[in-house]
Amino acid sequence: MTLAQRGRWITIGALLLLAGVYVRALRFSPVEVHQGLAQKIFYLHVPAAWSAMLSMGLVGLASILFLIMKDRRLDRFAAASAEVGTVFCCVMLTTGPLWARPIWGTWWTWDARLTLTLMLFFLFIGYQVLRGAVNDPALRARYAAVVGICGLILLPFIHLSVYLFRTLHPQPIVLKPSAPSLPPEMLVTLLLSFGVFTLLYVGFVMQRYAIGEGGGNE
């Protein structure tokens, strides 16, 4: 089986599992008292954030390795991971407002997590815009690697600065997006969702990497 085919199977499997997680979330996990049904988005929103971070982390790592080892496959992987990361960012940024509106009465809030994901989204976009603007593959790979590494190092600073900013300002909401104490059934569902999203990441990246040779990035 080719890489693309394997990737497709993994993605299909992950999507089926995701459906399974949602069945569990909707039927078998308790409904949260304050937030009601809207809270179920939580199982999409939080793991999507995790996958987006994972994508960025791996873009950064692949970039560092690429500059050291100069293996072009690492560059292809980074490109694939960045695209997939963009998708997960979009999921996170759309589920966020969908969740926030019924609960907080507002579409958007500048809390640490959402701002970080928004910046991550811009980093991914910038990364891909740069890739699109350079014709020479070798130059493109080097430039992308430089931006990827800088982006990775930026993330902790963004998180820190937004967090510091928010803690010095009154919080508009009482509940934090991911409560530290979850009833065990919810926790299990959440963990399952994390696993599924990681699997989705792997499946997507495999397919994107496989297309890499024929697609726009190569």
Next chain:
Amino acid sequence: MRELMRHTWLIARKDLQLEFRSRTALASAFVFTALVLVIFEYGRDPTAVPTIDLAPSILWVTFSFAAMLGLNRAFQAELENQALDGLLLAPISRTSLFWGKLTANLVFVALVQVVGVLLFILFFNVPVWRVWLPFLLVCALATIGFIAVGTLFSAMVVRTRFAELMLPVLLLPFLLPPLIAAVAITVKLFAGRPLSESAGWLRLLAGYDLAFVSLTTLLFPATVTE
């Protein structure tokens, strides 16, 4: 080390010489700064929001955008007659080339900031002179890290299509931490609070500068060597 410093200085001096000769980037940045401040002045309702609350944000946003205007000129001049090849052929380290560019950019931005602050005091009547020393420190700390990243990115972007647009797109996420920190500290300073209250923010700025000046210095050779 002395060699490094000497070469850095030679390159910075040459860059500044060039800029003062042609004056285009500097003039644009000055005009832009003045324009933005004027627009902010007329764009706000003085009865609704007290100046001193909004002032730091206005100042720092203006600084950032004016700085970005000037960043592309650093490597643009090198492409004109392929002088960049000459610089890469010369027996100087890539680090001194990068630091020379960075220094010239910092001087450029400092000049724009001086003009900006003067106009700012003029338009917004904010008591900057009372806290000028801590304010100077904040300006320096907030600018260095961000400009280092900007210098690195401009080296890459200058060889791509849409260079003027590409640089802000790549650079804006990197603006967030120093911008937030600078505004937070400036608000405190203008409110008469001692600098020590902003220790956390200052640490963030210092950490950011250290991290990114080192990282960009390390990464620069990758952008110019084939």
Next chain:
Amino acid sequence: MLWARELTHAFGAIRALDGISFTLERGRTLVIFGPNGAGKTTLLRVLAGLVRPMRGSAGVEGGRRAIGWIGHQSQLYGHLTIRENLQFWGSLYDVLARDLERRQGELLSRLGLEARAGQQVRTLSRGETQRAAIARALVHDPAVLLLDEPFTGLDRLAAEELGALLGELAARGRATVLVTHDVKEGTDLASDVAFMRAGRFVEFGPRGTRDAAALTTAYREALRGA
């Protein structure tokens, strides 16, 4: 003086260099003839250290300090005068101040640029710019000269002048590598001749007594046969 060993380099699928090896002693002038795309410029750039080859190695005795490069582009700064350009490039190569004064004077008079020395480079004619570029390349008295199609765009008089100058430099012990696609131009200067095609040397050896016509014939044959 300078050497290459099993140089191999590719740009994507294109083999720019395919196992090039040679050495060149001082006082010798190697002229490499080849059609466009043969890899001549890449070879020069690898020798200069601007490009790191995928395989193999190349070097110049004395390192970057000893290299003088003349190519299509002048590598001069338009808004600086000829003197300022020479000042800058000379000091990058660590030429001492008083030596720099002297060399500037010598080069300016030798190349007929004394009258224009205080003019900004962007105001010079094409021919004057070319001569200024040569001055820049020679200001640090390099032991090795790398020339990438230096006669392009020169009128006959200027080309002859350049040829004479290069001949003098060779007589004084410089090692020179000159690449060109025009057999007529480089012939008189060459002590050694190479024909390059698709990244390889199809022929390499002393020129002997062959004149331009003989070389042209040999060149055509070599290209047809390979």
